[in-house]
Amino acid sequence: MGYQDEVKADFVTNSAAPSANSYNDNIRSLSDSQVAIAAWFDESTKSFSLFRELFGKIPLFYIHIPDTFFAFSTSLTRLIALKDVQPHLAVDQSRIPAYISLNGHDYTSNASSTFFTKIKCVLPGHLLTVNSQNVSTRPHVQLNPGKWAHLTSTEYNEELARLFKGSVSYASKDCSILGSHLSGGLDSSSVSSALRYLYPDKAIHTFHIPSTSKEADEREYAEAVANHISSKQHFIDPANDNLASLQLATELYGQPENGFLSPATNHKTLKTAQSLGCDVLLNGFGGDSVIGDGSELVIQSFHQKDYELFQELLKKRVNYFSRQRLHPSWDEYDFDKKYHLVLQNALYRRFSASSGSVSKLLQLYREVSPHLNISLSYFFGRALKSLLLRTADMNTKRPGSIIRSDLRADPGSVEPNFPQSLRGDLPANFQELLNDVFHPQVIRTQEQDFVLSCHYGVSNRAPFMDKELFELNMAIPNILKFGDGIGRAHFRESMKGILIDKVRTRGNKATVSSSEGEKMALDLYRESQDYLDDSQEVWMYVDRAKFQEQVKIAQNSKIPFAQKTTTYALITRTISLSVWLNWLKSKGYNS
Structure with missing residues (x-):
């Protein structure tokens, strides 16, 4: 396949080579194999094919010029550097508004586009077939949660433990020095x-990024796990080379940074792992989505007007109420008062999700009040507060786009809806889960992680991104996941004897809406001020006044962190876009 020598042998293997089975059997077997990418030529049809596994752990870029050539590579920068490719390079102008708007088809469902019009990426779980004239793509992986439906609750947990350990084992096989x-x-x-558990005698290095924010501080739990497993714990301090890390990432990717925050700390972690000789650096990426927590039951019961189940589930949540920090005297309240607060919070979320006229809100009140004993004054008080907060939040985000008003976003060619294409014959109720697990943002994060793995020589891997593990969790009933209200009860049960109870049974989690995101965004901005002043290309796309408004929002300490998440993303992505446009210019490519 001609992969470059900096890509370790364990990334691309010969396991896709034809076996004694027939040609078609070999192709079909790719669906359930561990093969990450495969390529072959069919002499009978004079066609070339590419396959990419379900979670997109390795990117596969390609360009097809009819009757001229077809080229592909796991490296976009290597592909665009090819002499034959360069005459066909052109920036996809429709990608830029989508990139700094954080919405639209390209952001939510298109995982095949790149920032170049004629260069695409093979969709994960798909088969790409090419002849001299055309390129076609179709899903080649079929999800089958039904094969687990016969298991009992105990058997689900046992199978979950087996599959999870198997995935961690596969992700770390043939590695001498382990990192996580x-x-x-x-x-x-x-x-x-x-x-x-799998390697009782091997050296394990664990890497923790301490938080300066009380809301996001998890050091206590990380140290407890490190002590229990006798790992060598390394603390990664915040990096101070945000702009330089962004420039390096852009040079490696050939595209702007996919993330919403500076990649500097991620680079520093990989460099530390590299200096320690780690072969692999495992992570918990995708765990929330793939495993699930059963909280969908609460929303479903409300929408289905099963208020008895709705209340039963909320009462279970009392002991794990995620907003206890807002109530300093929580531990002194009796159960009824705690439940009332949990109910208020749940209803507030449902009111917030309900948009419409006063008459519709009144209709909603009439439906719930006989069952949930909620007063009219409270109902409309919360509904009005929700409306005011929503308006304030919308004002804070400033429509979510800072594109220049004289630019009209061109939707470009409509690519396949990637998450939807994977559903196949599965019921529609699975679509929301697929949208979450296979969001294009998730796929592009995996792609860029692979590029960094190649650069630092440390394989960055996510054991949760495993087909069988995902199928099993699709099959496990939400009521088993919800458990006694803690959520993810099935996974916690399967981790008995492996994970210490201090973490296994904890019901709270650090929030991402903290000062940490603000600091990272503003640090990058401060480092990039001179750079932005000297750059002209980015202001051809971004409204400079709107960008400065976002900076002022980020700097305003009176605005809650939770209302500034989009602001951090828009600041970071504007700088990332500027770095990429300047990189294109330095390479002689026209933007």
Whole structure:
């Protein structure tokens, strides 16, 4: 396949080579194999094919010029550097508004586009077929959660433990020195602990990024896990080379940074792992989505007007109420008062999700009040507060786009809806889950992680992104996941004897809406001020006045962190876009 020598042998293997089975049997077997990418030529049809596994762990870029040539590579920068490709390079102008608007088809469902019009990426779980004239793509992986439907609740947990350990084992096979991200949360702690369970005598390095924010501080839990598994714990201090890291990432990717915050700390973690000789750096990426927590039951019961089940589920949540920090005297309240607060919070979320006229809100009140004993004054008080907060939040975000008003976003060619294409014959109720697990943002994060793995020589891997593990969790009933209200009860049960109870049974989690995101965005901005002043290309796309408004919002300490998440993303992505446009210019490519 001609992959470059900096890509380790364990990334691309010969396991896709034809076996004694027939040609068609070999192709079909790719659907359930561990093969990451495969390529072959069919002499009978004079066609070339590419396959990419379900979670897109390795990117596969290609360009097809009819009757001229077809080229593909796991590296976009290598592909665009080819002499034959360069005459066909042109920036996809429709990608730029989508990139700095964080919405639209390209953001939510298109996982095949790049920032170049004629260069695409093979969709994960799909088969791409090419002849001299055309390129076609179709899903080649079929999800089958039904094969697990016969299991009992105990058997589900046993099978979950087996598959999870198997995935961690496969992700770390043939590695001498093991590394693992360890945030202190359930996912990364489970991965790190499973490593020790599988390799009782191997050296394990764990990497924790301490938080300066009280809301996001998980150090206590990370240290407890590290001590329990006897890993060598490394604390990664915040990096101070945000702009330089962004420039390096852009040069490696050939595209702007996919993330919403500076990649500097991620680079520093990989460099530290590299200096320690780690072969692999495992992480808990995707755990929340793939495993699930059963909280969908609460929303479903409300929408289905099953208020008895709705109340039953909320009463279970009392012991794990995620907003206890807002109530300093929580531990002194009796159960009824605690339940009333949980009910208020749940109803507030449902009111917030309900948009419409006063008459519709009144209709909603009439439906719920006989069952939930909620007063009219409280109902409309909360509804009005929701409306005011929503308006304030919308004003804070400033429509979510800072594109220049004289630019009209061109939707470009409509690509396949990637998450929807994977559903196949599965019921429609699975679509929301697929949208979450296979969001294009998730796929592009995996692609860029692979590029960084190649650069630093440390394989960055996510054991939760496993087909069988995902299918099993699709099959497990939400009531088993919800458990006694803690959520993810099935996974917690499967981790008995592997993960310490301090983390396994904790019902709270650090919030991402903290000062940490603000600091990272503003640090990058401060480092980039001179750079932005000297750059002209980015202001051809971004409204400079709107960008400065976002900076002022980020700097305003009176605005809650939760209302500034989009602001951080828009600041970071504007700088990322500027870096990429300047990189194109330095390479002689026209933007």
